[in-house]
Amino acid sequence: MATIIETRPIVQVSDVRHFYGKGHGQMLVLDDVDLTLNENEIVGLLGRSGSGKSTLMRSIAGLIRPSEGEVRFVPDETGRAPSVSMVFQTFALFPWLTVLQNVELGLEAQKVPADTRRARALAAIDLIGLDGFENAYPKELSGGMRQRVGLARAIVVDPSLLLMDEPFSALDVLTAETLRTDLLDLWSEGRMQIKSILLVTHNIEEAVLMCDRILVFSSNPGRVAAEIKVDLPQPRDRLDPAFRALVDSIYARMTERAPSVPAHEGLFPGTGIAMVLPVVSTNALAGLIEEVHGAPFEGRASMADLADQLQLEVDELFPMAEALQLMRFAELTGSDIALAPAARRYAEADDGRSRSVDCRLL
Amino acid sequence: MILLYDQFVFRPVVAWADRFRFEQTASTERPRSWAYDLFRRTRLLPIMFAPLTGVGRLLLALDPGARQFRTTTKRSRSRLGDLAWNIFIGIALLFAVWVIVHYVMCTLRWEDAATVLGLACLTMLRVLALIAVASLVWVPIGVWIGLRPIWAERLQPVAQFLAAFPANVLFPFVVIAIVHWRLDPDIWLSPLMILGTQWYVLFNVIAGASAISTDLREAAGMFGVRGWQWWRQIALPGIFPYYVTGALTASGGSWNASIVAEAVSWGSEKLHASGLGSFIADATVAGDYPRVALGIAMMSIFVIAFNRLLWRPLYTFAERRLRLA
Numbered sequence: 001m002a003t004i005i006e007t008r009p010i011v012q013v014s015d016v017r018h019f020y021g022k023g024h025g026q027m028l029v030l031d032d033v034d035l036t037l038n039e040n041e042i043v044g045l046l047g048r049s050g051s052g053k054s055t056l057m058r059s060i061a062g063l064i065r066p067s068e069g070e071v072r073f074v075p076d077e078t079g080r081a082p083s084v085s086m087v088f089q090t091f092a093l094f095p096w097l098t099v100l101q102n103v104e105l106g107l108e109a110q111k112v113p114a115d116t117r118r119a120r121a122l123a124a125i126d127l128i129g130l131d132g133f134e135n136a137y138p139k140e141l142s143g144g145m146r147q148r149v150g151l152a153r154a155i156v157v158d159p160s161l162l163l164m165d166e167p168f169s170a171l172d173v174l175t176a177e178t179l180r181t182d183l184l185d186l187w188s189e190g191r192m193q194i195k196s197i198l199l200v201t202h203n204i205e206e207a208v209l210m211c212d213r214i215l216v217f218s219s220n221p222g223r224v225a226a227e228i229k230v231d232l233p234q235p236r237d238r239l240d241p242a243f244r245a246l247v248d249s250i251y252a253r254m255t256e257r258a259p260s261v262p263a264h265e266g267l268f269p270g271t272g273i274a275m276v277l278p279v280v281s282t283n284a285l286a287g288l289i290e291e292v293h294g295a296p297f298e299g300r301a302s303m304a305d306l307a308d309q310l311q312l313e314v315d316e317l318f319p320m321a322e323a324l325q326l327m328r329f330a331e332l333t334g335s336d337i338a339l340a341p342a343a344r345r346y347a348e349a350d351d352g353r354s355r356s357v358d359c360r361l362l
Numbered sequence: 363m364i365l366l367y368d369q370f371v372f373r374p375v376v377a378w379a380d381r382f383r384f385e386q387t388a389s390t391e392r393p394r395s396w397a398y399d400l401f402r403r404t405r406l407l408p409i410m411f412a413p414l415t416g417v418g419r420l421l422l423a424l425d426p427g428a429r430q431f432r433t434t435t436k437r438s439r440s441r442l443g444d445l446a447w448n449i450f451i452g453i454a455l456l457f458a459v460w461v462i463v464h465y466v467m468c469t470l471r472w473e474d475a476a477t478v479l480g481l482a483c484l485t486m487l488r489v490l491a492l493i494a495v496a497s498l499v500w501v502p503i504g505v506w507i508g509l510r511p512i513w514a515e516r517l518q519p520v521a522q523f524l525a526a527f528p529a530n531v532l533f534p535f536v537v538i539a540i541v542h543w544r545l546d547p548d549i550w551l552s553p554l555m556i557l558g559t560q561w562y563v564l565f566n567v568i569a570g571a572s573a574i575s576t577d578l579r580e581a582a583g584m585f586g587v588r589g590w591q592w593w594r595q596i597a598l599p600g601i602f603p604y605y606v607t608g609a610l611t612a613s614g615g616s617w618n619a620s621i622v623a624e625a626v627s628w629g630s631e632k633l634h635a636s637g638l639g640s641f642i643a644d645a646t647v648a649g650d651y652p653r654v655a656l657g658i659a660m661m662s663i664f665v666i667a668f669n670r671l672l673w674r675p676l677y678t679f680a681e682r683r684l685r686l687a
Contacts, residue, residue, distance in 0.1 A: 063580055085584065092581040096599040096684045105595070106585035139685070157585065 007038040009074050010082050010161055010196050011060060016069030018055055028221040029055050030066065035215060035224060037161065039195040042187065044211035046201060046250070049315050052222025053200045057163055060198065061086050082160035082195075089166040091146040093138040099125065099149050100134040106157040124156035125149075127191060129182065144175035151183070158193040165200050176206075181235075184210060188234055202314055204250050204304075208243060209236050216253055226253050244304065251303040252335035255318060280323045286346075288320050289329060292339055293347035300338045365519060372518065462659055469652045475660075478641060482660045485624070485637035486668075489616045492556040493563075493609055500564040501605065505597050508571020509579070521564065529558035530622070537628040551635040554623035559615035563608040570604025571597070603680040610673045617665055638664075 018030040029052045037043055045053040058064040059071055061084055073081045085106070093102050103121040112120070125134060128148040138146055147167060154162060168176035186192050201207050207214050211230055218225040228250065232242055291310060292301050307317050321337050324330035329343040339347070466475075507514050533554060540550050574596070582596050598605075620639030627633070634640055638661055645653035 058580075061584060063583055086581075088577050088581060090577050092577040094578060094581075094595065094599070097595060101595075105581075105587060108591055109586040109588065137683075153585075 007040065008076070009036050009038050011037040012070075012072045012074060013056070013060065014070045014072070016056070016059060016066045016071065018052070018059065018064070018066045018068075020055075030059075031221040031223045033069070033222070033224055037196050037198060041212040042197040042199060042210055044199045044201060044207040044214040045217060046204060046207045046214050046254075047217030047222065048202060048219050048254075048318065051217040051219035053217050054165055056222070057086075057165055057198065057200050060084065060161075061163055076160070083157065084161045084163060085154040085157055085159035086163040086165065087147070087150050087154045087167045089170055091138075091143075091150045091170070093146055093149055093153075095138055098135050098137055099130065099141070102138070102149055103153045103156055105153060110157065120156055121152075124152040127155075127186065128152045142175075143171050144179060147171060147179060151179075155192050155194065160195045162192075162194045162197045163200075164197065166202065167199070168206065169201070169203070180206065180210060184234065204247055204254075204314055205238065208232075208246050208250070209238070214250070216250065228253075247304050248302055248335045251307075251314075254314065255303065255321070255332050255335070280320050284320055285323060285327075285329075288324065289339065289343045290347050292330070292337060293344060299344060300336060303335050303337060306337065367522070372522070373515075462655060466652050466656050466659075470656060474653075475656065478638065478656055478660050481636060481641050482638040482664050485617070485620050485639055486664060488552045488555065488620070488637060489613050492552060492616060493613050496556050496560040496563050496612065497605070497609065500560060501567050501601075504564050504567030505571040505601060508568040508601075509574070511572065514568060514572065521561065525558075525561040525565070529554065529619075532557065533623075533626050534628040537626055537631055537633055540633060541631050547633045547635045551623060551626060551633060554626070555616045555619045555639075556612070558619060559612040562611040562615065563605070566604045566608030566611070567601055570601030573604070574600040599684050602684055603677070606673060606676045606680060610669070613668065614665060617661060 013033060013035045016030055016033045017028065019026045020029045021027055033052075033056060035043075045056065047053045055064060059066045075081050094105070097105070100118070100121055103124055104117050107117040107120060122134065125131060128151055130145060130148050130152070133141070133145065138149070141149070147170075150167075168179055171179065187194075187197065199207070199210060208230060214228045214230060215224050216226040216228065217223070228246075230246065232240070232246070236243055238244075288310075291297070292306065293299055297306070303317065303321065306312075307314070310317070321330065321332055324337070324343070325332050329340055329346070331338050331340060507517055536551070536554060539545070540547060578596065578600070582592060587596060620637060621642050622639070624635045624637045624639035625633070625643040638657060642654060642657035642661070645651075645657060
């Protein structure tokens with residue numbers, strides 16, 4: 001089974017910078033982003049909300065023209081330019097069209113004749129498992145089914161590159177898991193004509209589960225902080241030690257401070273009056289301290305385990321952890337969070353003292 | 363005056379209302395208003411509005427319905443109440459109809475009613491044709507503007523000016539033109555009816571186009587949907603409920619305008635187009651009250667029938683088919 005797989009590039013993104021807004025209030029959203037997408041791979045863009053990954057995806061999709069830089073599509077052997085298709089986080093189905101009409105949308109735009117159109121659409125609907133629902137309207141479908149329709153609509157036009165913008169984040173955990181495995185099955189069996197998939201997500205485990213290559217984005221402004229190759233064989237097991245180690249290391253990578261901030265010996269990074277605290281509720285901070293203090297962590301926890309235990313996403317956990325670090329209640333080392341003595345005292349004290357400690361620091 | 367109104371009232375309200383857009387993806391262009399930004403930064407404004415919010419809270423506290431819990435006995439009692447109210451309305455309606463018919467029949471005969479029916483049909487044809495023409499012209503323009511917030515902002519004062527412009531001012535020019543070129547008043551007086559009301563179509567279509575959610579527009583862009591397919595599958599269904607509102611309002615306004623637009627005089631020139639509006643206008647001038655009553659009753663019947671038979675079904679269709687929720 002040691003076949004050499006072709007890795008020709010499909011898309012080349014060079015030095016892309018993008019500003020949001022106009023005039024002196026404009027924000028730099030993407031800063032000198034370089035990336036290459038090759039055939040036969042699933043690439044993940046992983047980052048927190050607001051790190052510019054959706055903007056980058058829309059630049060590749062052609063919906064946004066970046067302020068600076070170039071997005072180049074590399075023609076294949078026959079000289080054809082790659083085509084792109086997209087699956088949306090909010091499904092973006094047209095409420096007044098049936099499932100069949102929604103799926104036929106792209107084909108109709110390409111002026112495919114009616115009977116071919118219908119046949120291809122029915123085949124795609126069959127492929128994603130919604131056989132029998134052709135004449136249903138989107139409002140009659142559940143979230144998972146709607147996203148399947150979105151997927152069918154995207155793959156029926158036979159794109160070279162499939163873009164997925166946080167496709168499973170609007171679904172519940174079980175439905176998302178089913179869709180992920182279904183998508184991976186279709187991909188590995190080669191039943192879709194797609195050559196490459198770009199997946200934008202803020203779920204670290206999803207990225208490690210699905211992607212061959214993960215690009216970690218930092219925010220403010222958005223740039224590629226790290227590129228990680230995932231060599232684990234499919235199907236991947238979440239409980240596999242190698243899997244968990246990789247997830248941990250990515251957590252660590254994402255909590256790393258930017259190298260431009262000097263780390264002083266003996267001082268927590270990021271001190272100073274001018275530092276802005278992340279917006280987190282004090283209740284949440286108190287809860288986090290108590291959680292880390294109690295069993296089974298006893299004051300020191302790995303971020304991945306903590307997120308699992310508390311059912312939190314990266315977006316929610318990281319601001320809380322950073323706020324604790326800024327207030328000197330905890331220290332972030334690698335992918336672990338360790339409580340400082342002040343936090344331990346807080347967790348062990350009763351309510352009265354807790355409140356006063358809270359007030360003292362804020 | 364309109365410029366002041368635009369800058370200090372309209373634009374801030376639009377900028378404030380942007381927060382109510384039901385969207386999942388943030389659009390890159392948002393309406394801006396310097397007056398709104400200024401208001402938000404002042405501390406005087408909440409103080410100024412404090413009496414109003416105080417009164418609001420007081421009313422809320424005093425509202426009897428808010429505190430009582432409905433019991434089943436109350437429910438059956440209110441149903442009886444509903445029934446009694448409906449019967450009362452029904453009787454009052456029948457009485458009113460009887461009074462009108464009695465008053466009219468004193469001096470007129472059934473043949474007159476038949477004539478008026480014919481005239482009303484004529485005016486109805488005019489209204490329908492004018493709404494169709496106005497839609498053909500303003501729907502594409504409205505959609506174009508609605509999809510581009512920058513242009514919507516720029517054209518707002520212009521649109522407000524045009525809408526506030528009293529259409530009656532143009533009547534004399536039209537009369538002169540018709541007389542000079544010996545045009546048929548039946549056809550050429552009609553545009554006067556739609557002059558003031560076509561803006562309702564435009565404004566509602568602009569609102570409808572800007573309400574099409576960003577991810578639907580992105581999906582359409584992604585799959586390369588263009589031209590007639592784009593209109594048929596995306597723009598027209600998207601603006602449909604808004605368009606129906608605009609067309610309904612415009613047609614109602616045009617019926618009203620027919621009273622002044624179908625019989626127009628300027629100086630010694632008198633132009634007359636046959637229709638219900640001119641019938642009512644002539645009867646008013648002649649002081650023939652039974653005819654006036656008949657004409658107005660006929661117009662009311664027509665407008666209500668339109669409402670029930672055309673606009674209502676369109677609304678239910680839009681509700682059922684064109685919404686996601």
